[in-house]
Amino acid sequence: EIVMTQSPATLSVSPGERATLSCRASQSVSSNLAWYQQKPGQAPRLLIYGASTRATGIPARFSGSGSGTEFTLTISSLQSEDFAVYYCQQYNNWPIFTFGPGTKVDIK
Amino acid sequence: QITLKESGPTLVKPTQTLTLTCTFSGFSLSTSGVGVGWIRQPPGKALEWLALIYWNDDKRYSPSLKSRLTITKDTSKNQVVLTMTNMDPVDTATYYCAHVDIVATAWGQGTMVTVSS
Numbered sequence: 001e002i003v004m005t006q007s008p009a010t011l012s013v014s015p016g017e018r019a020t021l022s023c024r025a026s027q028s029v030s031s032n033l034a035w036y037q038q039k040p041g042q043a044p045r046l047l048i049y050g051a052s053t054r055a056t057g058i059p060a061r062f063s064g065s066g067s068g069t070e071f072t073l074t075i076s077s078l079q080s081e082d083f084a085v086y087y088c089q090q091y092n093n094w095p096i097f098t099f100g101p102g103t104k105v106d107i108k
Numbered sequence: 109q110i111t112l113k114e115s116g117p118t119l120v121k122p123t124q125t126l127t128l129t130c131t132f133s134g135f136s137l138s139t140s141g142v143g144v145g146w147i148r149q150p151p152g153k154a155l156e157w158l159a160l161i162y163w164n165d166d167k168r169y170s171p172s173l174k175s176r177l178t179i180t181k182d183t184s185k186n187q188v189v190l191t192m193t194n195m196d197p198v199d200t201a202t203y204y205c206a207h208v209d210i211v212a213t214a215w216g217q218g219t220m221v222t223v224s225s
Contacts, residue, residue, distance in 0.1 A: 034211045043204055043215035087155055096170050099155040
């Protein structure tokens with residue numbers, strides 16, 4: 001089973017600043033990597049799939065990159081509504097998808 | 109517009125079987141490539157995939173929970189049912205169902221299930 005790790009666990013950022021979140025897979029997942037955002041009390045929302053393709057309605061300030069085992073989610077200029085927990089998830093290897101432990105982005 | 113809603117008991121006793129139903133609209137589970145999955149999240153913890161069923165009845169389970177899980181679909185009712193046997197307090201979590209088209213593109217609001225005697 002593929003193990004996903006994320007760093008840092010918590011990222012403190014000021015509004016307007018850039019945030020860079022990392023995700024690593026224990027073995028290659030090609031570009032089969034998605035990112036989700038979850039706000040308190042809400043279900044997760046798909047942000048990125050295919051490592052770099054934004055989902056419908058996702059603002060351009062969110063971008064994803066990477067392939068194989070190393071991935072990055074970048075939020076170019078943090079808005080107040082972006083403070084949340086972000087999860088990466090691989091969908092390359094069966095039998096089931098696996099999430100990372102999450103990165104919490106909070107206000108500095 | 110795709111919507112999903114989970115339903116089931118909010119409280120179950122240890123050793124009991126949990127049955128959750130996901131009722132959805134806006135898509136058909138007979139469409140090629142489409143699936144519905146179940147994901148859970150213990151309070152304050154990360155997300156965990158449990159099971160996934162596709163339009164062709166292909167079923168996938170978390171290896172660590174496979175012996176306890178069963179996922180089925182009723183295409184005519186637009187429902188997917190997940191059963192989990194031998195519930196334990198560590199299974200206390202919010203359970204979500206999600207529309208899957210390669211990835212989980214839409215999620216239900218989730219239902220909190222507490223396991224306690």
